[in-house]
Amino acid sequence: MRKLLLASAATIGAAGFTAAHAQPATPMPATTMPVTESQGMIATQPAASPPAGANNNNNTTAAATPGPVANPTPGSVVVHINGRVFTGLYASWGSLDSVHGVAGGTAAGAQFKINPLHVATYARLYTGVDGMATNGLRYGGAIEIRENFTGQTSNSGSSAASGYTSSETLFVRRAFAYVASDTAGILRAGQGDGLISLYDNGVTTFQFLPSGNLNGGDVEVMTPGNTQIPFAFVAVAGNEYGTNRLVYMSPQFYGFDAGVQWAPSTTNGYAVQSPTFFTVVPGCPTAAPGCDTLSSSTNALDGSRSINQTAVGLRYQGKFGDIGLLAYGVYEFSGHAKYDGPFIPAGSVAALATSGGTGRFDNLSAKNAGVAVTFAGITVGGNYMGGAVNGQLALKPTGGANMNAYLLGAKYVTGPLTVGIVGERIFSQGAPQLVGITQRQEYGFDGGASYLLAPGLVGWAEYTYQHRYQGGFNFATGTAAPAAVAGAYNNVQSQIFAVGATVYW
Structure with a gap:
């Protein structure tokens, strides 16, 4: 869902809580707003543009840059607390909005239907600290908190709205620390973005609306999950930044900077603990299914786990007269957990019966690889992801097809208005059960506009279309069978239109 602050919006001065309490390198302009502090409340100027999230202008490059969070000075720290609330009216239609014979609808003519209209709200909180020692060493940490949602249980005695809201919980999406030096580079550790997300930051993947556009955006998720295309380009996607890892990025030399990252697994090491410690469920009291750091298992699906995930990359940022250029390339590789169970032949009944x-x-x-060129407010570019990978950083089943994914986009920014389009085309193996039988084809399109209505208030409108196909795979049930006997729900699509507003502070 809606993603980081995009690079195109990261040039506004410090505001919000930061403006009231930070010690910027250059004194802030005087404000005429009266300060009326009472019971912890602090009056400040509203943000002129979306403020920083967990990633900000102090913790994403070797050298701190001007941006929405004040740069710390020697011997000082900058504490920031930011948030955003997304609201919108959505209309969605798709192939899985009405299905027969699924989840109990087996009687003649029985079916489940979904209301195409939605009013939705989504909240996020960001907090962090950025400091500088007297010797110039920068350091800090950041946390991103998001909102969870659940399905609804029917209640004949009430609307069930109260019970539903109590099931909405908060969870930690990002949590990392960093140390940095203008001359030595930046080292980040924890649950946070890797090179692809930090290099791209939504620019070459055209995540220019508050929703995040095609990247699992707030508009995209208004349809049943199996009609949604996993964002294969992974920049600012949860399966990329949700990994606990180490990331190093060098200082910039003549516009170039290099980086490397490493993660032993894709999860949090604390999950190894038993249920009696950190309330981990199911926990890992002994090596068994459910352990987050398995390197060998008798379960077929466990063979899909990445271990020792590593990446190296190079980025260029520069200007040629009035033309701005961003270009980068990243190679990411890993080992995998070993499947130690009985041999399962490809295409067999046993292979078709398990998602592994x-x-x-x-x-x-x-x-x-990604590239974006900007001139006179117009940005055009694209992104490519391919190789031995399946969907969103998933491992490719042995014998399956390599993935090739392409994205092209364009946007125009003038004053408070942003308008743009982006499209994607993805060829991959898809379902591991269907290796040697069929492959998956997906494409999507997104277009829309946003307008800065007031400081900290953005209005937007957006349309998204997505299409998925794989012979022999039932997207309604998530099961596979030989193409000769399975044709139901193997070709699905969805489309969504939305208007809304996002408030930032």
Whole structure:
């Protein structure tokens, strides 16, 4: 869902809580707003543009840059607390809005239907600290908190709205610390973005609206999940930044900077603990299914786990007269957990019966590249992701097809108005059960506009279309069968239109 603050919006001065309490390198302009502090409340100027999230202008490059969070001075720290609330009216239609014979609808003519109209609200909180020692060393940490949602249980005695809201919980999406030096680079550790997200930051993948556009955006998720295309380009996607890892990025030399990252697994090491510690469920009291750091298992699906996920990359940022250029490339690779169960032949009944297929997966070997050119407010560009990878950083089943994914986009920014379009085309193996039988094809389109109505208030409108196909795979049930006997729900689509507003502080 809606993503980081995009690079195109990261040039506004410090505001909000930061403006009231930070010690910027250059004194802030005087404000005429009266300060009326009472019971912890502080009056400040509203943000002129979306403020920083967990990632900000102090913790994403070797050298701190001007931006929405004040740069710390020697011997000082900058504490910031930011938030945003998304609201919108949505209308969605798709192939899985009305299905027969699924989840109990087996009687003649029985079916489940979904209301195409939605009013939705989504909240996020960001907090962090950025400091500088007297010797110039920068350091800090950041936390991003988001909102969870659940399904609804019918209640004949009430609307069930009260019970539903109590099931909405908060969770930690990002949590990382960093140390940095203008001359030595920046090292980040924790649950946070890797090179692809930090290099791209939504620019070459055209995440220019508050929703995030095609990247699992707030508009996209208004349809049943199996009609949604996983964002194969992974920049600012949860399966990329949700990994606990180490990331190093060098200082910039003549516009170039290099980086490397490493993660032993894709989860949090604390999850190894038993349920009696940190309330981990199911926990890992002994090596068994459910352990987050498994390197060997008798379960076929466990063979799809990445281990020792590593990436190296190079980025260029520069200007040629009035033309701005961003270009980068990242190679990401990993090992995988070993499947130690019985041999499962490809295409067999046993392979079709489990989402892990044969249990045999190849090491990750993915190549990602992006480029964006900006002139006179117009940005055009694209992104590529391909190699031995399947969907959103998933391992490719052995014998399956390599992935090739392409994205093209354009946007125009003038004053408070942003308008743009983006499209994607993805070819991949898809379901591991169908190796050697069929492959998956997906494409999507998104277009829309946003307008800065007032400081900290953005209005937007957006349209998204997505299409998914794989012979022999039922997107309604998530099961596979030989293409000759399975044709139901193997070709699905969805479209969504939305208007809304986002408030930032």
